[in-house]
Amino acid sequence: MTDQAVDTGGARLPGRTPVVSHFLGRTRELKELRADIERAGLDTLSGKKAPRARVLLIAGRPGSGRTALAEELVRQVAHRYEDGVLRARLSEPDGTPVPVERTARELLTALDRPAPPGAAEDDLSEALRTALADRRVLLLLDDAAGAEQVDALLPDTPECLVVAVAGGPLTGIADVRPCTVGGLDTKSALELLTRYTGSVRITVDPRAAEGLVEVCRAQPAALTLAGGWLATRPKAAVADLAKQLHTDGDEGTPLSRVFRLVHDCLPAPAARILRLLSLAPAGLIDPHTASALAGCSVSGARTTLDDLVTLGLLRALDSPLPQYEVPGCLHPLLEALSETHDRPAELQLARARMLERTVRLLHSCRAITETDNPEAREKLQGMPSALRFPSPRAAADWLTVRRPALLAAARLAVADGELDTLARRLMSQLVRAMVAHFGTQVAAPDLYGIHQLVLDVAERRDLPREKAAALLNLADVDAQTGRTAEALVRYRAALDAGREANDPYATGRAMESVGGAHLELGDYDRAADWFGRALAERLARDERADAARLYGRIATAHTYAGRYGEALRHWRVAASGHRKHGDVAAQARALSELARVQEYAGRPEESLRTCWEAVEWARRAEDVRLQAALQLRLADTLERLGDPVAARLHRGAAERMLGNELPESAPEPGPTEHGANACEIRSTSAED
Template sequence: MRALRADIARAGLNTLSGRPAPHSRVLLIVGRPGSGRTALAEELAERLAADYPDGVLRARLTGPGGVPVPAERTARELLAALDAGPVVAGADRDELTEALRTALAGRRALLLLDDVAEPEQLLELLPDNRDCLVVAVASGPLKGVSDVRPCTLGGLDRAAAVELLRARAGAAPRITVDPRRAESLAEACGDLPAALCLVGGWLASRPKLSVSDATARLEEVPPPLDGRNPDFLGRAFRLVHSTLPPPAARLARLLALAPAGFVDRHTASALAGCTVPAAGAALEGLAELGLLHPVAPGCWTVPGCLDPLLRAELTAAERPADVMLARARMLERTVRQLRACWAAGEPEGSPARRKLAGLPRDLRFADAAEAHRWLTLRQPAVLASVRLAVAEGGGELDTLARRLIHAVSRAYDTYRDPEESAPEVYRLHELVLEIAGRGAGRPRERAAALLELADLDARAGRLRQAAGRYRAALDAARAADDVAATGRALESLGGAYADLADWARAADWYARALALRQAHDDLVGVARLHARVAAAHTRSGRLEAALREWRSAAATHRRLRDRAGQARALGEFARVQEYAGRPQEAYRACREALTVAERTEDRPLQAALRVRLADACARLGDERAARAHRAAAERLLRHTESAEAATGGAEKGPDQGS
């Protein structure tokens, strides 16, 4: 700790050479798994927290199974921890890492990046701000990261190793009364903190076992050699695991399947196929042995240093079919919990709440607040479950994956703001698309996922990408003979090109959507699309075509007996007549629109048309009529404001102000 603190104050090599590094200072803690490297980094971060008022940000860069975590996921998590505002849905790695550097500019924060596997992972996340500090944890030097002095950890010194054994072994004086054998036991553990914790916990569970017997038992387990380095942690783990009761040993192996290494009673119950109380008791026992680390009441994580050892035991002892069954049970339990979480947020007396009341007590939530806390704590594990369901099993878990994605989406809709959850929702739709792409028989599912992704792209301003996805969705919808999806894709393509100000293409795609609606006699859709085609023609200067479309829109609204819609269409018809330089025709169209509007209760619409009619009269030189129409519009608006004040705005219509 003293050396690390001194390294912070010491000028870097690049600074001494007159070329200071353009990024934050990096402290690198290097050690083998089980050497206490993460614990040291956490303790350092805690002691330095007061010097970094913008907070300590944590991320682990290697997931269970030794898989590197994508930089975009890490950057998104760090941005969320910074509370830097909503992350753009679908942003790529470069955008997210740049957003992270921008958010850290001008801040004084400490980043603790654990389990760095490759130098590139660290370089992508390094802030450009030299007021920040990065504490990185890795197994070896990170070549390519400038101005870094690694702090290398081996084992503890012997006295500290014996003290750790004594603390873990419990109140029995075995360590104190036999210090020589305690030192031999620490030596057999390689003085590694993780191995000492495991053996100490194992000793605590056997109060009648002497230190000499424990040392002999440990030395009987042959440590496989990694080059010239004995695997002390592996030997301690195998001693503990081999002496567990068979059900507990099997559960410990199966915990390697826990998403993001997160474990609770339900996860363990589903994996082992036992009752929830039995799973809870087994987890407590494994935690006492040091095989799990507590993170919250009733929740644990699998230590990263033990994950490869558990996976090796799982591969050696369990059949692939049994592993697949355990994984499927766990995912099924997660689906049921997510459904219960969503139902807890529904109104009292709703079908969802009634169904929730019929679930087993262990699956129910007392109220929406409890369900929200559950979802917040388990969000990383839930998203990892989705990725696991899609990636594992060669497609055998696709049905479960679809159900899981649907359950996650509903829970997000209930408890999270749409802008906040948009990045995760985007990734969920990408996973749906991945599932749909595995077989040729799922074009409807593919179309739905492409439409959702395209909508999110459009909201994020990626209009070209959105248009490409709408085209792909259109092809999939036509292959599935899905009229609704085809119509939506056509209309959305028109909207994307309208946002791009490509009015000719927008009008073309809107016209295709219009033809589809006409073929299926969807008058509401026909009226809407006549208006959109007309607006696109107006913007592109094709005024005659726009006039025809507005007339058609008005006629369709008349067929629907929608007088307000008919009046609006006629009002727009009058506006285009004005653009065409035909004031008399514009005046007549305005009069017609006002006549129709006066048969409705929509006073704001009447007022808007009165104002437009006043402008038409003014252009024709009839100032007296123009003043009369403006006065009538003011009276209508005052009447509307009085009615709103009397009712608290309850009567305000959705089209007010049009």
């Protein structure tokens, strides 16, 4: 989710956390809201226990200070909620509702609870409610687009409190306590202006100041822009600004009139940068984003951004790296100005420059982790200094801070539809950078979403090779998270796409994965059949190492089906293939499985001999864990053969190898061992 920060135990996640300033006015509203927290709900009055968290609604138009009021309420009552404060914004800057799935996932991550990649919205909502069931949390949901979003995130515990910010009522949520926000009182509005102008210009002409407040209808956002305009013109009187706004007539809202005036007074380069910021993904800007959009230097962009903060046109965020946010109330105004002042081709070019800069930064972010590679090091040194990171830690910090904007950039690039080549490059570099810095497992939820976007582009552009790669990656995650039936459907679709692209890698991988999915589902005959098809492909291409591995997978399927004769034959072929290929460790594992099946088949003496052979090959491969597991298997076999003394010796040898944490007997093979799981092969296509 692009708009979230969390405050639990004093820690904050990078995201939209504006720099806190002194709060003004709203005394009556705060008093009423705090009273509503204590007031008995409808369920309590009827003698029932409240089934869900209390919901307080702060409703008002953008620019009315509704979010600032919510933040001040949270600040005042946060000490009552010992498990902290969670924050989430439920709308994108352009007003598009944020999917509940994304919001729930980010909140679960903030709570250190698992959020399986690709999980359905209902499952994630239920997981969030479960995570909050034994907590006392304050949940701030900003810019809610509708009651459905809020309802899906409500905790099922009255010990939690939800503060929702929206433009109107949340019809459908029971017992909501609404607070409608209008303009500030005159005293607070004048104090807000004084922060920018100083007290002299207000006190020398109080009527003009009150007139300006009236023109702005005491709306905090409009007053902030008016104050910023006056602050940069110390010789201008308050009356001059009020007169200009009166002259402009009553067209538009007070905020739009002040905004147009401030924009028209900006130098042309700064005004252009301001308009182009409407293209910033998720409304999050850093100097590189502004520099790429405008085609100027990074230092020049940083100076302009700071100037726009002074004018109240941007907000600086509390972030370890320079980062800014377009206020939500200004985003539609910026878009309208861009459509008026800038040609569509110019906007598309600016968007392309921004995506290209992002691709290069992601490439640099990944390359800094490969400094032991001379070729990567040389490429990194060839990049401009402004795009290079001083260390892997600095690159990881940048990736963490910019993650919401980077994911939003990928979504917007794909939605655009005209920049698919850049979108594909962006997603490829984003996947590689995340894997390099966070690891596949940690980054899995984000990677799942990116692979879905890759699939969208591949289907739109009729790119069967990339479609196959995306389907394989998505299916791997589905299989890993227990959605085996869904994975099977995607593996079959990947097989069709691979055949269409005439891609032998994708075709063979999909066949093997289809077999792995059937194995996981317990359909051993189909599993063996699909492994056999994949084996034929490997043999036809003389890929002996993969063929040996597939013989083992076929043997596993036969073992589960109880066909021990077939299993023994295939394990012997697998061990022979690994031996010919020179893979000692794989040969040892194959012999280990052969010994296991021999024991299942009632041949303990043969199993004992094979196990001894496997121990020797495991020793040569220096695989200590396998040696220990084999020693335990020897112990079990010897006990069955009536030799407890020798069994104790082997068990003691295993314990000396790995300590006292070993199980009492060798583990039985499951569908996920020795390559039987469809997720065992983690190869990624070059496009990804």
